[in-house]
Amino acid sequence: MDIGSLSGFGLRRRANLHPTLETPRLRLRPVVREDAAAFARHLADLEVTRWLARVPHPYRLSDGLAFVDHVRHAALIGSAVTLALLPAEAEEPVGVVALHGLDGTPEFGYWLARPYWGCGVMTEAVGAALDWIHRSLAVPTITSGAFVGNEASLRIQGRFGFKVVGRSRRECQALGRDLEHVDTRMDWQAYEKAART
Numbered sequence: 001m002d003i004g005s006l007s008g009f010g011l012r013r014r015a016n017l018h019p020t021l022e023t024p025r026l027r028l029r030p031v032v033r034e035d036a037a038a039f040a041r042h043l044a045d046l047e048v049t050r051w052l053a054r055v056p057h058p059y060r061l062s063d064g065l066a067f068v069d070h071v072r073h074a075a076l077i078g079s080a081v082t083l084a085l086l087p088a089e090a091e092e093p094v095g096v097v098a099l100h101g102l103d104g105t106p107e108f109g110y111w112l113a114r115p116y117w118g119c120g121v122m123t124e125a126v127g128a129a130l131d132w133i134h135r136s137l138a139v140p141t142i143t144s145g146a147f148v149g150n151e152a153s154l155r156i157q158g159r160f161g162f163k164v165v166g167r168s169r170r171e172c173q174a175l176g177r178d179l180e181h182v183d184t185r186m187d188w189q190a191y192e193k194a195a196r197t
């Protein structure tokens with residue numbers, strides 16, 4: 001097992017950034033090189049990538065391979081945890097949940113292939129990932145957000161205690177232009193309060 005060294009926030013702590021998590025319908029596990037083809041297939045869909053900041057369009061297999069290499073390296077040096085999301089019995093991923101910026105400002109992000117939208121899949125995945133982060137990492141607050149109009153994503157974040165803290169302009173690489181972004185932030189007190197309601 002690879003152990004990432006996680007530092008920052010005045011705390012030093014050894015953390016396993018390669019967990020496997022299970023929910024009733026899903027498995028979340030570390031990204032492997034063989035995932036690149038499925039990522040390339042799902043992220044060829046502009047209806048997915050138009051809501052993401054740093055994903056190009058068109059999206060090719062080489063982009064998927066570069067992404068896999070990047071996130072595997074980031075996990076090794078302790079700066080990110082990136083989990084592929086699979087239906088429980090499936091071999092191929094249909095999405096990703098990630099926490100980047102562990103060496104600075106932790107930022108939470110996720111995407112799901114379009115055929116799986118609207119069934120509570122990402123709510124289930126985000127719940128499992130945040131539960132693991134809460135138990136495993138010394139991260140006091142997490143930032144996230146969504147481009148304006150992404151009501152499903154903001155609803156998921158609200159459910160887990162993320163609060164809107166402002167607006168910004170961010171580049172959407174797939175669309176090739178800056179878009180209005182709703183910035184959110186969550187601390188564990190808000191997370192626990194949201195879990196009780």
Ligand SMILES: CC(C)(COP(=O)(O)OP(=O)(O)OC[C@H]1O[C@@H](n2cnc3c(N)ncnc32)[C@H](O)[C@@H]1OP(=O)(O)O)[C@@H](O)C(=O)NCCC(=O)NCCS
Nearest residue numbers: 051110111112117118119120121122123146151152153155
């Ligand atoms: C955003 C995304 C992750 C949602 O995944 P999902 O599995 O379809 O979401 P869920 O089914 O768990 O639904 C989330 C919530 O949004 C609600 N919702 C779904 N579509 C909605 C819409 N168009 N308007 C308002 N609410 C909506 C659902 O009812 C649900 O709320 P509830 O739990 O109160 O019923 C998925 O659509 C996706 O990957 N989109 C493209 C990439 C992206 O946006 N990533 C996030 C970037 S911030």
